[in-house]
Amino acid sequence: MDFKKIIQEQREELEKIEKEENLVQREGYEIARKALSYPNILAVLGTRRSGKSIFSYLLAKNYNFAYLNFDDERLTDLQKEDFDKILSAFYEMYGDIDYIILDEIQNTDNWELFVNRLRRTKKVIITGSNSKLLSGELSSHLTGRYLDFLLFPFSFREFLIKKSFVYRKIFTTRDTAEILKLFGEFLQLGGFPEVYKFGRIMASRIYEDILVKDIFLRHKIKKTEEFRRLAKYLVTNSSKESTYGRLAKILELRQISTLSQWISYLENAFLIFRFERFSFKLKEQFKSPKKFYCLDTGLINSIGFAFSENQGRILESLAAVELLRKKSTNPMLEVYYWKDHQQNEVDFVVKEGKKITQLIQVCAISSKEELPEREISSLIKASRELKCKNLLVLTYNYEAENKWIRFIPLWKWLLA
Numbered sequence: 001m002d003f004k005k006i007i008q009e010q011r012e013e014l015e016k017i018e019k020e021e022n023l024v025q026r027e028g029y030e031i032a033r034k035a036l037s038y039p040n041i042l043a044v045l046g047t048r049r050s051g052k053s054i055f056s057y058l059l060a061k062n063y064n065f066a067y068l069n070f071d072d073e074r075l076t077d078l079q080k081e082d083f084d085k086i087l088s089a090f091y092e093m094y095g096d097i098d099y100i101i102l103d104e105i106q107n108t109d110n111w112e113l114f115v116n117r118l119r120r121t122k123k124v125i126i127t128g129s130n131s132k133l134l135s136g137e138l139s140s141h142l143t144g145r146y147l148d149f150l151l152f153p154f155s156f157r158e159f160l161i162k163k164s165f166v167y168r169k170i171f172t173t174r175d176t177a178e179i180l181k182l183f184g185e186f187l188q189l190g191g192f193p194e195v196y197k198f199g200r201i202m203a204s205r206i207y208e209d210i211l212v213k214d215i216f217l218r219h220k221i222k223k224t225e226e227f228r229r230l231a232k233y234l235v236t237n238s239s240k241e242s243t244y245g246r247l248a249k250i251l252e253l254r255q256i257s258t259l260s261q262w263i264s265y266l267e268n269a270f271l272i273f274r275f276e277r278f279s280f281k282l283k284e285q286f287k288s289p290k291k292f293y294c295l296d297t298g299l300i301n302s303i304g305f306a307f308s309e310n311q312g313r314i315l316e317s318l319a320a321v322e323l324l325r326k327k328s329t330n331p332m333l334e335v336y337y338w339k340d341h342q343q344n345e346v347d348f349v350v351k352e353g354k355k356i357t358q359l360i361q362v363c364a365i366s367s368k369e370e371l372p373e374r375e376i377s378s379l380i381k382a383s384r385e386l387k388c389k390n391l392l393v394l395t396y397n398y399e400a401e402n403k404w405i406r407f408i409p410l411w412k413w414l415l416a
Helices: 003-020 029-035 052-060 082-094 111-118 137-141 156-162 173-189 193-198 201-219 224-236 244-250 256-268 282-287 297-303 311-329 373-386 410-415
Strands: 041-045 065-069 099-103 123-128 146-150 272-277 290-294 333-339 345-352 355-362 391-395 405-409
Touching (some): 041 052, 082 111, 099 111, 156 173, 173 311, 173 410, 193 201, 201 224, 201 256, 201 297, 224 256, 224 272, 224 290, 224 297, 244 256, 272 282, 272 311, 311 410, 373 391
Parallel strands (some): 041 123, 041 146, 099 123, 272 333, 355 391, 391 405
Antiparallel strands (some): 272 290
16 A cells, blocks of 8 residues: 555645635634643544544644544555554655644554554644544553543634634624624534535535444444434434433334434534533433534534524524533533423523533524513523522523623624
C-alpha cells in the first residue's frame, strides 16, 4: 500500500479547503490549544462532519505535523505492522515532526498501543465520531494522559461568523431584523458546515453516514430497517419525552434490552442525547420517562418534521443543544426537565453542584398576547417546589421582564 500517496493527497485536500473556504475558528479553540501545552493526547470527539478534521488541522498547522485520516476506503483492513509503515512514511515526508493527527482512528483495530507509543515523544491529536473512543483499551493504557474535547456542529455564534455578520452588544432595529432572518435560516439548516456549502441535501447524507458508518458497520447491526425506524422516530420526536417500554411498543420491538442498546449506539454516535426528569430521589430519575433530543435542527428538518409544523419543538431542541454545549465544558453543570403529577412541565432545570441555579421554559412567541398561561403557571409552580427564583423564558422574539420572570429571545440568549 502506498501510504505516502494517501498521506500527500489527504494533506493537499486540507490545504485546499483552508485556501478556498472561509474557515471559522471554532469556540473552544483556545481550550484545546492549551491542552496541547502538555505531553497529553488530545481527543477531539463529535458527530460525523462536525468539523473535527479542520479543527485539528488548524491546531497543528503552525508546527511541523503529519496527518492521516483513517476514514478512507484505501485504509480498510490495516494490519498491526502497518502502523510502523505509516510512521516511517511520516518521517520520510516531513522529517522530525512535532504533531501527529490521526483522524477517525477508531475505524482501525489495535490503534490504542500505537497511540500510546507516539505520545511519549510527540503531541498527538486523535479524532473520533464515537463517544466511547476513550472507554476501552486507550483509557487503561493512558490513565491521566489524555484530554478530550467535544466539538459540536456550528453554534449560532459561529454561524454568524461564517456568514460574515458582525453584531454589536446593543442591537439596533436593523440589526434585529437581519439577525432574525439569519436565525430563521440557522433553524432550518442547522450547524453542519457542509450543509452551507452543498445545500440541505447534505443533511440527509450526513444522517445516512452516521447510521451506516458509525452504527451499522461498527456494531454489525442486522435488523437495519427496525433500527432506522427507531432513529427516525427519535429525530422526528425531538424534545418529546418517552419511556423504553412505550418506544418498544410503538416500534414493535420485543426486547427492551435491544432497544436500550440501540439508543446507546445513537447516543454514542452523537446523533441523539437525553435529559432525565428531575427528582431529588435518584431512583425516581432512573424510572421516569426521558426527553430525547436530536443534536442538529437541520437533521430534524430533513429527517423529521418540517420547521413550520412545530416551531416550538425546534426552538426547544436548539436550546437543549446549547445547554449540552455548556455542560461539555463545565463538569459541575447538570441539565434536567421537570414535570409533576398534574402534568405541569418545565423544559430545563439547570443545576450546578448541589444547587438548582435556573429554570428555563421555551415558547415560540413574538408578543405578550401569544404567551400561554400554562407555561408560566408551570414555571412558577416549579420555582416554588425547587426553591429557585431565577426564571427564564426563551422566546422567538419577545423580550420583557417582570417581578418574577425574564423573557429573552432565544437568538439573543445564544449570542450572550
